[in-house]
Amino acid sequence: IANWSSTLAGDSNKRFRDLGLGVVRSNSVGVPRNDQAYVIGNMQGLWNKMPWLVDTHFRGSVEFSYLSLIPSAEFSWNVDPRLGGRGLDRALLDERAGSVLRRIALQPSPSEGLAQTPLGLSAAANLPADGSGEPPINLSPLPQGEVSAGQTRFALPADRKVIALSVVGQEAMVPLNRPAAEVRLLVACHVAESDVEAFGKQFRKQESITGVRIGTLAFELADGTVSELPLLYAYDVLPWNRTEAPPYLMGSLGAVTSADDAIRGYVVQWVNPKPDQPVKAMRFTRGETEATPVVVAGTVVAAQP
Numbered sequence: 108i109a110n111w112s113s114t115l116a117g118d119s120n121k122r123f124r125d126l127g128l129g130v131v132r133s134n135s136v137g138v139p140r141n142d143q144a145y146v147i148g149n150m151q152g153l154w155n156k157m158p159w160l161v162d163t164h165f166r167g168s169v170e171f172s173y174l175s176l177i178p179s180a181e182f183s184w185n186v187d188p189r190l191g192g193r194g195l196d197r198a199l200l201d202e203r204a205g206s207v208l209r210r211i212a213l214q215p216s217p218s219e220g221l222a223q224t225p226l227g228l229s230a231a232a233n234l235p236a237d238g239s240g241e242p243p244i245n246l247s248p249l250p251q252g253e254v255s256a257g258q259t260r261f262a263l264p265a266d267r268k269v270i271a272l273s274v275v276g277q278e279a280m281v282p283l284n285r286p287a288a289e290v291r292l293l294v295a296c297h298v299a300e301s302d303v304e305a306f307g308k309q310f311r312k313q314e315s316i317t318g319v320r321i322g323t324l325a326f327e328l329a330d331g332t333v334s335e336l337p338l339l340y341a342y343d344v345l346p347w348n349r350t351e352a353p354p355y356l357m358g359s360l361g362a363v364t365s366a367d368d369a370i371r372g373y374v375v376q377w378v379n380p381k382p383d384q385p386v387k388a389m390r391f392t393r394g395e396t397e398a399t400p401v402v403v404a405g406t407v408v409a410a411q412p
Contacts, residue, residue, distance in 0.1 A: 109133040109150060113142065120145040136175065137182020149183035151175060157310075159357045160318055160341040162349075164307040169353055177203050200353055208355045209257055212343070216289050216378045216408075225262040226290065226405030231279040231391070232268035234401075242273055242297045242399055244347060248365035249372070249403075257360025257374035259291045261404040270402040271297070272322060272393035279402075283326075283386040286410035288379055290389065293363060293372040293403040294338060295347035296321055302397035309340075309396050318342030318358070322400030323392045326377060328384040336377040338400050343375045347401065363403075372403045382410050 108123050111133045116122075123130045124145040132138055133150045155171035157163055169175075178199045238245030246267060253262050270279045283290075298306050309319040318339030325335045338344055343358030350369045354362040360374040379386065393400055 110146075117141075136179050138184075138186070140186045143186065149179065151179040157316060161352060161356060162341040162345060164310040169351075173357060174200065174208075174353060174355060177207060200355060208357065209360050212257075212356075212358050212360050212376070214376055214378045216376075221288060221411070222409040223260050223291075223406050224409070226281070226283070226292075226407050228264065228270055228281055228402060228405055229268070231270050231281050232264065232266075233279070234269050234271040234273075236267040236269045236271075236403070240271070242271070242299065244269070244271060244295075244297055244401065246295075246347060246370060246372070246403065248367070248370050249363060250365075254363050256293075256363045257291070257376075259360065259374050259406055261291075261293050261363065261406055263293075263404050270391060271399055272391065272401075273399045275393055275395050277393045279391045281389045281391070281405070283388055283407070285385055285407065286382075287386045287407045288382050288410045289408035290326065290377045290379075290386070291360070291406045291408065292324065292375050292377075293405070294344050294375055295372045295401045295403060296338075296340065296344055297399040297401065298346050298397060306397040319396060319398070320394045321396050321398040322394050324375075324377060325390045325392065326379070327387045327390065328379070328381055329387055330381070330384050332381060332384065334377070334380050336375065338375070338394075340396075340398055344373050344400070345371075346398075347371065372401075379410070385410075 108128045109131045113132050120130050120142045130146045131148045131150050132146045134152045138149050153171045155168050158173050161169045161172045234240040236244050236246040318341050320337045321340045322338040323335055325333050327333050343356050345352050362371045362373050364371040
């Protein structure tokens, strides 16, 4: 029997077991110590049509995303003093999810162990990220200089200027003109508080099932081929100041965070479909939503010699 009422009737697991039933504790992030002897397993319900997204029009679906499977699996078989009913245990995620989710997000690429070099964004950077611009984005609390996340090294710009596309359809172009197996970018976005309700309606569109496309990164190769990487809200990017969100996303390799974890940028990966073809340029375009997509820094992963 699947017992959905463990939290409402504290002795119900024992009562079912005493009746001769095998009991599965349900709708639970784990099995508390006093229930360990009475159940044969645990089942956690995600209750979300899009569990690969940590944010939807509910604006609170983190507990019903795949992220919750990590502490649920841990606490189903191991009693932990941090287990306290429903909820996403951030400390456990910090210990486990960084490596787990990076492996899920990592795309196949012939780039393992190859050199990484900073990608200069100054030609297209258009917004001071000290809070003085419009929209106001203050990334000053992020670490200075070189930072690492998702097995990627980034050189954060000293002037803290970023590429922010604040007008629907706006485009920025970054020249590369070099061989590259991959380009990895540190990204974020901005959603004004006044636009949160309207932006939430974007999730109701059928095409948003994998995340709301707030922008597109298009890479032009030397032979004229164009390869696109969609920037998907709630899948590989969230607002820079979403303090209540976890630092992990299903489509992101990792995150660079401030000391208080209140500000962050997410690592996304584009893999060159033709690694023998140099990359001429990257074009960054804003989608038709209320979100302002932002590129903070970039890194080029060398092509195979």
